[in-house]
Amino acid sequence: MSGKERRLLVVEDDPGVQRQLRWSFDEVEPLIAEDRQSALAQLRRYEPQVVSLDLGLPPDPGGVEEGLRALREILALDPRTKVVVITGNNDRENAVRAIAMGAYDFYEKPLDPELLGVIVDRAFKVYELEEENRKLSRSRHDTPLAGVVAASPQMEHVCQMIEKVAPSEATVCLLGESGTGKELLARGLHQLSARADNRFVAINCAAIPENLLESELFGYEKGAFTGANRQTRGKIEHAHGGTLFLDEVGDLPLALQAKLLRFLQERVVERVGGREEIPVDLRVICATNQDLEEQLARGDFREDLYYRITEVTIRIPALRSREGDAAVIARSLLEHTAREQSRPVPRLTQEAVHAIEAHSWPGNVRELENRIKRATIMCEGGRITPEDLELDSPETEPLPFNLRQIREKAERTALHRALNHTNNNLSRAAEVLGVTRPTLYALLDKHQMRSGRASKNA
Numbered sequence: 318m319s320g321k322e323r324r325l326l327v328v329e330d331d332p333g334v335q336r337q338l339r340w341s342f343d344e345v346e347p348l349i350a351e352d353r354q355s356a357l358a359q360l361r362r363y364e365p366q367v368v369s370l371d372l373g374l375p376p377d378p379g380g381v382e383e384g385l386r387a388l389r390e391i392l393a394l395d396p397r398t399k400v401v402v403i404t405g406n407n408d409r410e411n412a413v414r415a416i417a418m419g420a421y422d423f424y425e426k427p428l429d430p431e432l433l434g435v436i437v438d439r440a441f442k443v444y445e446l447e448e449e450n451r452k453l454s455r456s457r458h459d460t461p462l463a464g465v466v467a468a469s470p471q472m473e474h475v476c477q478m479i480e481k482v483a484p485s486e487a488t489v490c491l492l493g494e495s496g497t498g499k500e501l502l503a504r505g506l507h508q509l510s511a512r513a514d515n516r517f518v519a520i521n522c523a524a525i526p527e528n529l530l531e532s533e534l535f536g537y538e539k540g541a542f543t544g545a546n547r548q549t550r551g552k553i554e555h556a557h558g559g560t561l562f563l564d565e566v567g568d569l570p571l572a573l574q575a576k577l578l579r580f581l582q583e584r585v586v587e588r589v590g591g592r593e594e595i596p597v598d599l600r601v602i603c604a605t606n607q608d609l610e611e612q613l614a615r616g617d618f619r620e621d622l623y624y625r626i627t628e629v630t631i632r633i634p635a636l637r638s639r640e641g642d643a644a645v646i647a648r649s650l651l652e653h654t655a656r657e658q659s660r661p662v663p664r665l666t667q668e669a670v671h672a673i674e675a676h677s678w679p680g681n682v683r684e685l686e687n688r689i690k691r692a693t694i695m696c697e698g699g700r701i702t703p704e705d706l707e708l709d710s711p712e713t714e715p716l717p718f719n720l721r722q723i724r725e726k727a728e729r730t731a732l733h734r735a736l737n738h739t740n741n742n743l744s745r746a747a748e749v750l751g752v753t754r755p756t757l758y759a760l761l762d763k764h765q766m767r768s769g770r771a772s773k774n775a
């Protein structure tokens with residue numbers, strides 16, 4: 318969570334102290350509530366992660382009961398909230414009561430803005446860590462798809478599809494860029510199937526030279542070719558009873574496509590140089606990072622085979638389009654690596670998390686793994702920085718403060734695009750935007766865009 322997403326609610330009835338408090342926090346513009354009821358209304362509306370709560374609230378500004386009631390109700394509404402209670406001088410007793418009720422910390426008046434700022438900042442950090450942990454435990458760490466870490470709705474959907482299709486015998490085709498986890502998911506699918514006790518045999522069709530691929534897949538008889546000194550079973554036979562994973566199936570040469578198709582139709586293999594038809598019972602999962610439909614159109618992939626292997630197609634999204642997954646996977650990998658090396662888990666700095674979120678991950682999870690491995694070796698003092706990950710520190714664009722700012726930005730962008738599109742022809746720009754010309758003029762004036770560019774047909 319970036320500093321700009323932090324929301325702080327200050328519950329304080331004294332306008333002088335309110336003013337003082339506004340200056341205590343560098344990174345957040347606090348929301349202010351004067352009493353318990355408006356505090357609860359703000360909590361419902363803005364979901365602040367941290368609340369600073371003066372226990373002396375009206376109608377009982379000299380006592381603490383109203384403040385403690387507010388504390389109880391805030392935590393009942395959202396127990397994740399970190400509440401820092403502010404008590405009078407030397408009022409330890411009520412501070413302890415508040416902590417016992419679930420307050421995160423307490424702070425005694427008189428105000429020291431710097432100290433309060435530090436306490437509040439730490440409260441945000443604890444909230445953020447807890448939130449990350451909640452995400453991780455919601456992630457698929459302990460689900461049947463072991464090893465698949467994901468918190469995004471996109472991957473949640475993929476995992477659900479895998480879980481659904483696993484018990485069937487359907488041939489599944491996993492489509493996705495390199496490093497998105499196709500093999501990991503294929504293994505997960507196998508493990509959830511009735512074939513889990515038998516072998517999962519993987520073969521990468523792109524990694525084996527064409528002349529060897531056939532014997533690798535189908536096996537060969539002794540003497541079938543020079544060097545064939547003994548009868549050898551192929552991957553297909555090895556997978557008998559289990560699952561055969563054909564990775565990079567889009568790279569399968571056309572001659573072998575025909576042979577694979579025959580196997581899928583008749584479920585028998587003939588070893589190279591042999592005549593015997595050997596029945597094999599297995600399930601096939603395929604994967605590719607190529608566009609199979611484009612290959613079909615080019616004639617590089619057989620249509621009949623395409624339909625055989627795509628009984629169920631599952632698209633694995635690229636890491637860059639999975640909301641929030643990169644940081645969650647990074648943390649999980651850090652824990653894993655640290656556990657393996659019996660070392661304390663290093664911490665990602667906020668800048669590192671921003672950099673991870675901003676990077677486009679062309680190599681997907683594999684690239685993330687490599688960067689994390691490198692960073693665990695290079696980092697110092699238990700903290701991982703963007704430099705350790707060899708990522709740029711991104712200039713994070715501040716979040717717009719409110720809906721009005723978002724609307725205005727969208728309006729400006731739409732105006733620019735319409736004017737560019739129509740070569741500054743105002744009548745046409747108004748048409749494109751679906752507004753009248755006077756409305757367009759008003760908008761251009763509002764955004765001070767009338768001078769210079771937008772003049773034609775005005």
Ligand SMILES: Nc1ncnc2c1ncn2[C@@H]1O[C@H](COP(=O)(O)OP(=O)(O)OP(=O)(O)O)[C@@H](O)[C@H]1O
Binds near residue numbers: 494502682683686
């Ligand atoms: N969701 C995930 N959670 C944790 N680790 C993952 C996840 N997805 C992928 N990985 C890890 O990333 C690495 C690459 O994954 P995998 O080999 O399954 O990708 P792939 O799509 O099959 O790649 P390629 O197309 O290059 O064969 C593996 O080490 C895998 O364990």
